[in-house]
Amino acid sequence: MQRTKTSERKPLAVVLRESIWARGLTPEQMARVEADTVEQFVPKGGYVCHKGEKVDAWIGVVDGLVKMANISAEGKTVTFTGLSAGGWFGEGTILKNELRKYDVTALRDSRIARMPVRTFNWLLDNSLPFTRFLLMQLNERLGQFIGMVEFDRMLDVDARVARCLAAMFNSHLYPGADTLLQISQEEIGYLSGASRQRANQALQVLEREGLLKVDYGGIQILDLDGLRRFRA
Template sequence: MIEDAKNIKQQETSEPKERFAKSMWAKMLAPEHLQRVESEVVERFVPAGSYACRKGDSVDHWMGVIDGFLKMSSISPEGKTITFSCMLAGGWFGEGSMLKTENRKYDVVALRDTRVAYMPRTTFNYLLDNSIPFNRFLLQQLNERLGLFISLVEFDRMLDTDTRVARCIAAMFNPYLNPGGGLQLQISQEEIGYISSVSRQRANQALQLLEKKKLLSVDYGGITILDLPGLRSFSSQFPD
């Protein structure tokens, strides 16, 4: 059964500075601004399979991943699950809804046990009003996210399955949207299937092809990227 994060007990399990260690924007803040953020952001533990937030919720927080793995998705009127993005440690999301003060347009579910940071709207607005570096970061992040969403339309409508898996994996290594990782990623084949909207078996077949092309290596419990530019430009319609 999927639970809501609001029904999950808040847990203060990490030091404030640890919560922002992998967040690009936090490193840009003036000390007094970061101090306020550290005192006002709360942390919650979201078990695997539970909602961090749901479509239709009021948007009262900007949210970030301290540790774990979240999937942003929605269900079409036809019942098809559409995955928009995945967030790893250091990734923050929901700034568009915060700026527009609208209800949330998507579900966010934990694919594994995840610690989520919740920044109140008042804190978010304080940074908008007082921090030029924070505003610059948001502009860049919104631009990166727009590019990602445009590419997702291409992935879903124009690309074959192997290419879609390659591009969806590559998208997780965006330095603005997911700044916390290196070229090794602890991710299961089932999780790759979730983010690519394919079955675990089909994801496995695509990974075997990408490994054969020397774009990545499949490790126990994860993958290692060997050629990120090649993964981003891969197309099985144009074989070597």
């Protein structure tokens, strides 16, 4: 989840070719993907997509960090997951052909890729490797959400923050993760359902346990397995 300096930003075509779902595509299929997929800039606080809208694209995070969430009628925010560079989402809604059931907002300035639904469905019909990728994607996402329900009901804030950080190292859902997470305490709070102050306290606990080190502008992960097992 490293931030990319403007001078180091890769062209969209390069990012698409490096995506894990693109590895089994033929040159013809890759050419169509590059021709049809467009890039969108979403500033911090802006909406990538809205709950209730008709889905017109499969969406990927080229650079940045976004949050998938809903707001209840009482005004309570429920965060489902965060998505960093390399993560793609929305395939379930496309497959079910239904309206989107969540909002996605940018926690920092983000570059977003949008592959039209028609292109997504064409790949699904014509690429067995792409279909296999989607099966894995759906299975990993299901496991992630089951874990989140368990964590929310059974764990305290310190453990939720630990699991939130560990979840960012799923190599299928977040292929761009690095042991130095350039993520703010405010962003961790958003993703774990805690205030910035409480997230900071949790990080101090995890640091004393030797699981991570809080550096300026980021968090160095020292023991990923330890984060996954913390207070299990």
